[in-house]
Amino acid sequence: MKNQKALIIGAGAIIGLIAVGLVYFGNPANMGFCIACFIRDTAGAVKLHSAPVVQYMRPEIIGLVLGAALMALGKKELVARAGSNPLVRFVLGFFVMIGALMFLGCPLRMVLRIAGGDLNAVVGLVGFIVGIVAGIIALNKGFSLDRSYKVSKAEGFVFPAIQIAFLVLLVAVPSVLAFSVTGPGSMKAPVAIALVAGLVVGAIAQRTRFCMVAGIRDSIMFKDFGMLIGFVTLIIVAAVANMAFGFFHVGFEGQPVAHMDGLWNFLGLALVGFGSVLAGGCPLRQLILSGEGNIDSVMTVVGMFVGAAFCHNFGLASSAAGPTPNGQIAVIIGFIVVGLIAIVNIAANKKK
Amino acid sequence: MVVDARGVSCPQPVLMTKNALAKEANIEVLVDNNTAMNNITRFATSQGAKVEVKEEGEDYRIVISK
Numbered sequence: 001m002k003n004q005k006a007l008i009i010g011a012g013a014i015i016g017l018i019a020v021g022l023v024y025f026g027n028p029a030n031m032g033f034c035i036a037c038f039i040r041d042t043a044g045a046v047k048l049h050s051a052p053v054v055q056y057m058r059p060e061i062i063g064l065v066l067g068a069a070l071m072a073l074g075k076k077e078l079v080a081r082a083g084s085n086p087l088v089r090f091v092l093g094f095f096v097m098i099g100a101l102m103f104l105g106c107p108l109r110m111v112l113r114i115a116g117g118d119l120n121a122v123v124g125l126v127g128f129i130v131g132i133v134a135g136i137i138a139l140n141k142g143f144s145l146d147r148s149y150k151v152s153k154a155e156g157f158v159f160p161a162i163q164i165a166f167l168v169l170l171v172a173v174p175s176v177l178a179f180s181v182t183g184p185g186s187m188k189a190p191v192a193i194a195l196v197a198g199l200v201v202g203a204i205a206q207r208t209r210f211c212m213v214a215g216i217r218d219s220i221m222f223k224d225f226g227m228l229i230g231f232v233t234l235i236i237v238a239a240v241a242n243m244a245f246g247f248f249h250v251g252f253e254g255q256p257v258a259h260m261d262g263l264w265n266f267l268g269l270a271l272v273g274f275g276s277v278l279a280g281g282c283p284l285r286q287l288i289l290s291g292e293g294n295i296d297s298v299m300t301v302v303g304m305f306v307g308a309a310f311c312h313n314f315g316l317a318s319s320a321a322g323p324t325p326n327g328q329i330a331v332i333i334g335f336i337v338v339g340l341i342a343i344v345n346i347a348a349n350k351k352k
Numbered sequence: 353m354v355v356d357a358r359g360v361s362c363p364q365p366v367l368m369t370k371n372a373l374a375k376e377a378n379i380e381v382l383v384d385n386n387t388a389m390n391n392i393t394r395f396a397t398s399q400g401a402k403v404e405v406k407e408e409g410e411d412y413r414i415v416i417s418k
Binding site: 004075077079081083084139140144145147148149150209211214217218221222223224226280281296 | 358359360361362363364366367370384385386387390394395398410
């Protein structure tokens with residue numbers, strides 16, 4: 001057990017350092033990693049949306065999935081499973097993305113923003129916790145998605161193979177992809193560095209089951225603070241590294257790739273927290289599970305991918321100027337849909 | 353009591369264990385992955401229970417007694 005604790009603390013420290021390192025090498029500020037932003041950028045790269053400032057095939061995503069897959073393969077944990085309410089998970093992933101792009105970041109970027117001194121992210125954290133509590137209430141009332149079953153082994157290799165195909169496109173035929181020339185999508189660490197960073201963090205996250213949602217959820221539900229310690233370590237290490245590089249600026253105003261609308265920062269991450277608890281993990285965790293052969297998590301990731309495209313095709317995503325009316329409506333619809341998923345599932349489980 | 357937590361996703365296996373332990377002192381939990389096995393073992397140990405894990409093919413049988 002002590003070993004486990006050391007592992008989580010080490011994981012938090014390494015992920016924090018790598019994240020700040022990626023910013024040093026060219027990623028947008030406080031965006032060493034952001035699963036939501038990077039899935040959004042990749043969706044743009046393959047022209048599922050055409051917002052010119054956020055189009056780039058992010059090697060970090062490719063690396064995270066492949067790192068998790070390789071580690072799982074080595075540990076004989078790459079097992080293809082499927083069949084746990086795939087379409088519900090797709091919808092949850094879709095609305096988690098809507099919430100994340102309202103806030104401008106997934107929970108991992110939320111902690112990286114806090115580590116950069118962005119106080120808007122602290123407001124987001126409060127919303128995130130409230131959303132997680134809503135999810136916990138649903139769990140305690142009997143929310144439970146169906147069980148999954150093992151499927152043929154080859155199925156587990158499909159998603160990693162897609163990432164390899166993405167990598168080939170990025171390296172060999174970039175001309176078919178869209179690349180931002182301005183905005184966050186144009187700010188990037190060199191491909192090799194981003195890829196290796198993804199591989200390392202993917203492997204670590206697979207090993208430690210690192211999950212932003214689990215850290216808070218398990219602290220509240222089971223008084224198990226193991227994961228939360230990793231979380232806190234990540235913030236401290238990244239904050240110190242940010243100070244060392246001169247990236248640390250405390251305040252609400254002028255924060256990079258962020259807006260100051262507190263209510264919608266709160267609500268955006270509340271939706272992320274609520275949806276993620278029902279889906280069984282934060283966006284990072286979903287991506288890692290996808291690499292391990294969990295096809296239900298692949299569905300969640302595909303939902304996030306499509307959600308990101310909707311965000312930019314229908315003007316739902318916030319910008320530094322703040323949220324959009326369409327985005328606000330979408331977040332409210334998100335709460336209704338995720339709430340309905342919870343209520344219907346709980347009612348159905350009671351009948352069993 | 354035997355709790356079948358195979359195939360269900362996080363944190364259900366731990367929650368099912370918690371609920372079962374609230375009813376009975378001696379339970380067995382079936383899981384099919386390492387993560388759930390570790391999470392349940394950690395939870396049961398934190399509750400002061402004795403935990404024994406048996407591998408059964410590709411599954412784990414976790415015997416918990418309080």
